Amino acid sequence: MKDVGVRDTRNFALIGHAGDGKTSLGEALLHRAGATTTLGSVDRGTSVLSPMPEEKERHHTLSSHFYAFDWSGKHVTLVDTPGDPNFLADGEIELPALDGAVLVVSATGGAKVGTERMWRAAGLAGDACLAFVNGLDKERADLATALDSLRKLGAKPVLLTLPIGHEKELRGVVDLLEQKAFGPAGEIPLPPELAEAATLERQRVVEAVAECDDGLLEKYLSEGELSEQEIREGLARGVREHAILPVVCGSALLEVGVDTLLHRAIDCLPSPADRADWPGKDVADGAEHPLPADPNGPFAAVVLKTVIDRYAGTLSVLRIVSGTARPEMTVLDASTGSRERIGKIFVLRGGEHVEVPEAEPGDVIAVAKLKDVHTGNVLTAEKGGVRVPELSIPKGALSYAIRAKAKGDEDKVYVALGRLVEEDPTLHLGREPSTGEFLLTGMGELHIRTAVQRLRRMFEVEVELDKPKVPYRETITRKVENVEGKLKKQTGGKGMFGVCYLSVEPLPRGAGFEFVDAIVGGAIPRNLIPAVEKGVHEALLHGPLTGSPVVDVRVRCIDGKHHPVDSNEMSFKLAGSYAFKAAMEGARPTLLEPIMDVEIETPESHVGDVMGDLSQRRGRVQHTDARGHAHVIRAQAPMAELLEYSNALTSLTGGTGSFQMHFSHYDEVPAQIRERLVAELKARAPQAS
């Protein structure tokens, strides 16, 4: 049960690249804090932060997990996020709803693509960060290189611990602020041979702190020292202002450096009361209303996750921003306008949940799934509410056609998929109108395959996946003006009449769609202009070349004609759709394909083969770099060429290479393959033309 105030509350996420030790570090923090009695292990399947059977099987985090614990008078919510690019979005969604993060970096290899992506996400979210260099007990661990890799990310790392021994001989760390040594189980004698280095390194910390603050710098320059309190407060301020990145080093597996990390996380990461007020707006009139973390303020919360629980059904996980959550209260979902009743309130401890009587700003709680509340939505008090910004949800780009294995199971499959999509908003279920197939869209192959595995386990439904589909798009390459769309049916019965004139022009890549109402003088009645837009929207779904959706166009509705009796919504919707289709034909449509950012890690001996293969896949290498004993190749290549890439890379590198990719942007399909591709896609979608 929680009986601490907002100033003693912390919530922070463990973020970083896959396999660098976030979950192991989380287990070590929980164990050292006394929240668990034995040290959970990812490898042995005993990690409390990996409660899903699929996680135990794969030894990777597939979804964020929360663990609330009390330690040393503080109430802490720890969030273990996934590092695999298929699941990284979970952390990206949650970071803006949290106050801090610990960036976990491997001592063998340093910062990698996942480290960089999450570091950037934490920065965008405004979260204060510390870093932990993990795995100092491993062969070829190299602290200096790991620190350099953090500098390359634009961070200003400041080392807070010195290792005692290295690789197999790692025995502990010297905590530079305390000038004490700690081993896996607590304090140990400070080795005399490290005493001088420890004093010197402490001085570096003091310098770094002084450099963050003019007043402290002045004092440091004149007196050559800062007080204990000045150092600690300066460090915390530097972290909150993103001026420095304090780094603790150690080993999660051996629980080395973990005590220091726990202390520094509590000292340096902000309490909800230390961060800037949340930007809020009154629900009633939209007036600006910044929200401090006040338990007596108006209730406000964000939904940062939805979880399907085997026993409790579906849960919504909320971060309280302002006010106090109590059981049986009614709140407003300001995103949808629906009223929602909160039942019992729980804190999460991995797969377990524990009922609590109330929750205050900074707390992360779970409540039984609210009627119509989705991840990213914001909740407010029922009356006089203030809404904070919603969380943005990244969308996946890889689609598989999915169908029930057994005939007659379709409804069951559809309901189960619906629940899964509700839990994971980065999954999307849609229907391909031309073929009637269900398409499951996600971040990558593993994301989709894991979803299928979970369907089987949780809902006992079996599905089959077809080959992945590349989400092609169409766009136009030139402007066309004043194209007529006309619907005239005025013989017999009730007539239909609507005429509109549209101009279309290309927009920059990624701009999407814009509709401009440029009607003057009532050529089309005001209330019927939205019908024209609706017609254009429908026509946008199926481009003229391949039936793929049309993007990056601006449509201006410039003129029209109407009839006092026969004009209605349907006539203008159809006129809008006809005009847009006609305009597309004249605007030289073209095909766009998704381009992926790829980072490949391979031993040097295979670099040539990998690069050669990449160029055959229409890849463009942007950067190569040595990372420890491996080489890293960064490139961009079309998604269509990377669908079966993991098999290809395994055979090219004899299983020693690994890669990560994620969606970058859309680009025009090169002329030499466009014709063949258009013919292929047309054959797949028979009614598109």
Ligand SMILES: Nc1nc2c(ncn2[C@@H]2O[C@H](COP(=O)(O)OP(=O)(O)OP(=O)(O)O)[C@@H](O)[C@H]2O)c(=O)[nH]1
């Ligand atoms: N030797 C050594 N191994 C470690 C250490 N930390 C983690 N490992 C091992 O590294 C592997 C990955 O650790 P995890 O904690 O699952 O890594 P993660 O960052 O949570 O990985 P994802 O959940 O996939 O993002 C496991 O086999 C751990 O036992 C460490 O400090 N030393």
Ligand SMILES: [Mg+2]
């Ligand atoms: Mg993990």
